[in-house]
Amino acid sequence: MISKLDLYKVFCEVAKCESFSKGAKALHMTQPAVSQAIMQLEGELEVRLFTRTSKGVILTNEGKLLFEYANSAMNLINAGEEKLLESKNIMLGDLKIGVEDAIFRYFLLPYLDKFHNECPNIKLRIVNRTILELCAMLKSGTIDIAICNFPIEDSSLEIKRCMDVQDIFVCGDKYKNILSTPLSFEELSKLPLILLDAKSNSRQYVEKYILSKDIEITSEIELGSHDLLLEFAKINLGIACVIKEFSQEYLKNGGLYQVKTVEEIPKRSIGLCFSKNISLSPASKRFVEILDN
Structure with missing residues (x-):
């Protein structure tokens, strides 16, 4: 049987x-x-x-x-x-990394380059998903580690902070008239806002904080990519909420302008997480070490 x-x-x-x-x-x-x-x-x-x-x-x-x-x-x-097979040799096997959109381009790439130079025979598999999907994939063993926007509240996951980021609002030339004085969140809520998809951790963090001030913001346009937020704001389709550290090229080259607010949104973090219930492979451990340095 x-x-x-x-x-x-x-x-x-x-x-x-x-x-x-x-x-x-x-x-x-x-x-x-x-x-x-x-x-x-x-x-x-x-x-x-x-x-x-x-x-x-x-x-x-x-x-x-x-x-x-x-x-x-x-x-x-x-x-x-x-x-079990990978544990016999760090030079063999796969490393499966889950990542949210903008983090891959603006944060993860240099670390992947260093890891690949050290372990050229390890096959890298990069999966782009939402935070909820990445957490589920970690717990099922589908991916080894995930690089995410925090906060994440899940007691089954080990969380390590890598860097702090600041959420800001940006606009193109059409809206330069609003730059003379800092805006309140109430004033900001009346403008056409370009935001990430409602399921994204970044958007939920910003919305939750502004809502704590009894102000609700809604999107005129919703997008699934941080780069698209920047491009849509650049062509004057609205005011976009972006991560300051990932928008420096646009801000420095004059294509976009930061919209100052009376009160800054508190900084948050991005970092890595992995399951507490699944042992990291040697390749995964080495990549975590590279991120920590």
């Missing part, structure tokens, strides 16, 4: 493929063997996991709940096997 672990492996593959035949092909099994495995798992759990459709299969509500945990468990097992 097929082992319980193998049953879950089959279950996860069928769920991802949404097909018994495609799952069987991916697992190098026959379709009857896959069907039998799913029937065995459903029998042991006394619950139906899939609903048959004309195009294949879809998870039932119970199946969706099980998949959330089973898939994370399979990812952790795979990550453990990879790390």
Whole structure:
């Protein structure tokens, strides 16, 4: 009889493929063997996991709940096997790094360059996601470390601050008339604002602080990239909220101007985080050391 672990492996593959035949092909099994495995798992759990459709299969509500945990468990097992192999030699293996948008270009690149020079045979895999997605990927073992905008509140993650950053507002030539005196947050809220996507940590931090002053800000334009914020402000589509340290090229070259506010938004940090429950590989440890120096 097929082992319980193998049953879950089959279950996860069928769920991802949404097909018994495609799952069987991916697992190098026959379709009857896959069907039998799913029937065995459903029998042991006394619950139906899939609903048959004309195009294949879809998870039932119970199946969706099980998949959330089973898939994370399979990812952790795979990550453990990879790390066991990597532990034998820091010069082999992969380093999977999750990162938010602007941090990659303006912060991470020099460290990646140094790491690659030291460990040229390590395959670097860079994943760009939102903070919520990165945290989930860390806990499932899909990525080794993440470089994120703080604050992050998750007791299962180890957090290390790397640098402080300042959120500011910038504008192009069209809005230079507002630069003569500092603006209050209330005055700022009445201007056409260009903000990051509502799910981004940066935007949530800024909105939460301004809301603490009983002022609510809304976006005229929402974007998914820090560079796009700068470009949209430069062509006078509104006032953009950006990270000062990542906007120096635009500010120094005269393309954008900082909009002074009566009260500055408090500085926050960016840094790295990794799971407390998953041991770092030698390659990951070396990269963390490079970031710390």
